[in-house]
Amino acid sequence: MDIDMEQDATKMDKIKTFGKIEPYHHAAGGWGALLSVARNLKKQEIVKKGAITLLNANQPTGFDCPGCAWPEQKNSHAFNFCENGAKAIAFEATSKRVSADFFAQHSVTWLSQQSDYFLELQGRLTEPMRYDAATDHYVPVSWDDAFKLIAEKLHALNHPDEAAFYTSGRTSNEAAFLYQLFIRSFGTNNFPDCSNMCHEATSYGLTDTIGLGKGTVSLDDFELADAIFIFGQNPGTNHPRMLSTLRAASRRGANIISINPLKERGLQRFQDPQDKLEMLTNGSTPISRNYFQPKIGGDYALLVGMMKHLYEWDKERKLKDQASVFDQNFIQSQSVGFETILAEVARTSWADIHQQTGLSAQELKHLATMFVEAERVIFCWGMGMTQHRHGVANIHMLSNLLLCRGHIGRPGAGACPVRGHSNVQGDRTMGINEHPPEKLLDNLDRVFAMQTPRKHGLGVVDTIKAMAQKQIRVFFAMGGNFSEATPDTLYTHFALRQCELTAHVATKLNRSHLVCGQDALILPCLGRTEVDLQKHGPQSISVEDSMSNVHLSAGRNEPASEHLLSEPDIVARLAAQVLPNSTIQWRWYIENYDRIRNAIAEVFEDFHDFNVKVYQPGGFNLAHPANRHEWRTPSQKAEFIMTSLEDVYADDEHRFTAQYKTQKIYTLMSMRSHDQYNTTLYGLDDRYRGVFGLRRVLFMNETDICEAGFAAEQYVDIESIYSDGIKRVVHQFRIVPYDIPRGCLGAYYPETNPLVALGSHDKRAKIPASKNIPVILLPVKQIEMPETLAVQYEEN
DSSP: OOHHHHHHHHHHHHHHHHOEEOOOOSOEEHHHHHHHHHHHHHHTTOHHHHHHHHHTBTOTTSBOOSSBOOOOOTTOOSOOOOHHHHHHHHHHSOSOEEOHHHHHHSOHHHHHTSOHHHHHHTOEEOSOEEEETTTTEEEEOOHHHHHHHHHHHHHTSSSGGGEEEEEOTTOOHHHHHHHHHHHHHHTOOOOOBGGGGTTHHHHHHHHHHHSSSSOOOOHHHHTTOSEEEEESOOHHHHOTTHHHHHHHHHHTTOEEEEEOSSOOGGGTEEEOTTOHHHHHHTOOEEOOSEEEOOOTTTHHHHHHHHHHHHHHHHHHHHHTTOOOSSOHHHHHHHEEOHHHHHHHHHHSOHHHHHHHHOSOHHHHHHHHHHHHHOSSEEEEEOHHHHSSTTHHHHHHHHHHHHHHTTOSSSTTOEEEEOOSBTTHHHHHHTTOOSSOOHHHHHHHHHHHTOOOOOSOOOOHHHHHHHHHTTSOOEEEEESSOHHHHSSSHHHHHHHHHTSSEEEEEESBOOGGGGSOOSEEEEEEBOOTTBOEEETTEEEOEEEEOTTSEEEEEOOOBOOSOTTOBOHHHHHHHHHHHHOTTOSSOHHHHHHOHHHHHHHHHHHOGGGTTHHHHHTSTTOEEOOOGGGGTOOOSTTSSEEOOOOOHHHHHOSHHHHHHTTOOSSOOEEEEEEOOTTEETTEESOSOBGGGTEESOOSEEEEOHHHHHHTTOOTTOEEEEEEOOTTOOOEEEEEEEEEEOSOOTTEEEEETTTTGGGSOTTOBOTTTOOBOTTOEEEEEEEOSSOOOOTTHHHHHHHO
16 A cells, blocks of 8 residues: 555544444434433533523523424423424524624634634624725624625615625514615615525415415314324424424324435434423334435425326216216316316326336335325425425326315315425515515505515625625625535625625624625624513514414523623614605614504505514414415416426436536435534534534435445535536545435435526526436545544533
8 A cells, every 4th residue: 555545544544533423223312312402502612501591492481493484382391392303403592602702813724724613602793894805804883884885885885786685584574674774765676585595486486386485284284184294304403303293193193295216214213302291211203104205306206206197097987977086066166277187197298207207106106105195295395395396286286186186275285385494474574575566566665655675686696796796786684604504615705705895694603704795794682582672661572483383482581691682683773874854653663562563554454563463472484375365366266387397307407417427427316414504513523414514424325336336324415517618526425225226316405506607596596406416426536634623522
């Protein structure tokens, strides 16, 4: 062995010491979840404070978890949080602080070289900071000077459309409403939003078919459903409280069917930490009675195949003079377009359907049979359905199937898009939308005696392009981690650096704060867990969960710093500085948030008597018009819409990748680890998938590994291939054999976001196709120590 090979072997031994692959044989939840909660409270040095804080999570008089948007259970226990929600709360309530002294010690260049996990571990931001390019350090700045700087930069623009205002899904209804009011008063609809990267395809698809881009079900429907189909979603990691709902459905006999390329532990079996018998006996409850693994991107063909089975069975029944498979009364009285999609289904060949699904004919028939045999069906889905170049088409087909059997407006049935962040749906309800409806703008004009801009604005993808071309000169972010949540990371970083000012409202340090424009600000805000004290006393904010329930949230902890402002206060102070001649009394609204809610009630008819209803225990639900069979579509009917299989699976990028003859093309989907929420990393483990101390891993079918001449635990580079010809590569990913269809790969984001071309997105919704990345694999020539090793070494 030569010296280089010996050194590489030594490095590999060190890497394996701190990172291991070890199958996890336990159920989701249970003792593993409780142990994880305890470890995270200890990690944040808040064992006692953290335990008390958790008791207030998702309680009627407490705060809404800053994690996911799954609704609170009725008659819930004293403990109403999940493992990953507890991590989010622990990391927000942490005793650790990122003060001015921290920034004085560490340059932006040095911080940029650290891992995302390292940045997250440093703690809460304590005061406003401004980037000093001369010293490459952030330095303290007063709130007044920070607002003056933003105002100066905005006033210097040639047009308000040269600014973009990003919104994170954790922003409250009150902050989001004031935010959109301020920005539209300023004169633009440039509202890039985290929805643009997750459920935008849902918003388009459901609006097209049923008239409103929200789900139609409530938790009560899960108590009645005969069958629950879960498409492209991993609740065990992303929405763990959903497992309690699914567990209850499973135990009463509902048929839960999971459709996902990976076998996910939370969709297999769950041990409820609040069930004493299960915990004492180490028992668990099976979740999915049936589990199907289509290849990545095969969901559309799967749905078309289900519809084709229904179509053929219906023809057979007609010949026998039997009742239709379809709900003909509903179709004829409530819908349009059904015969058109049946004609498309009829002409679609079984050969083409089976080629794309990756499932056997028997599996596809079994799926359709279970769908037909259930009287009440709920479809749940996550980003596995939306983050494709055909994401909107996926949602159309989900709707088609629900509509053809009359499952919209029926108790125990309906559409359940499972949103991510805790108020991402509420932000959109409040008007965070680059394509605002005319009715919203008309109402704003009426209530506030203003003239709102009518030109549609830019979403995430177009904002990145505009920044790169210096057409957006100011970028302001209300929370989030824009640089890491977005696709095409290197290009996005370049785009942000072209701005004259980047400003971020945040609770914790993240990488976006280190990708600075010519000038840059960090503006620290209160977290959900903290008391928001204003002139009229402690204030509550409101949020809307994934099932359209609007309820209050009130923090209980002392703020992490005396210099923190609430998000509504930041917006109001900034608006007053930028718009000194505005007739809107911005600061007056902050004295009492009831005033903001009264203004919301004047703008949105669904929020009449807002303050009366939201103070009731549990808040109130926003009714979905489709459940009343009121269709807010152009035809005033539910609309069946279908895209041909050829158009879905033969777009330009698919034709381009077909040109590769000598290299194996795989399809990669990006995903979260279990110690992660969106881009926030709480640790380096992915317990349910058996990965510990590592993030740069590549899940791969064992047969594919052998066929490619690789070996388990070998390191490879991943290169994506797009027709734009740009070379995009991420390095040193450790191969992990996994139960995943052949030709398919899985890996974590944000590490794989650099592979996603900015131009690879759904044609209408422009949602990045992060679940469908064409890649090739290259053996690693030289082994380098992973960036996370130092942190892992320190922990060990």
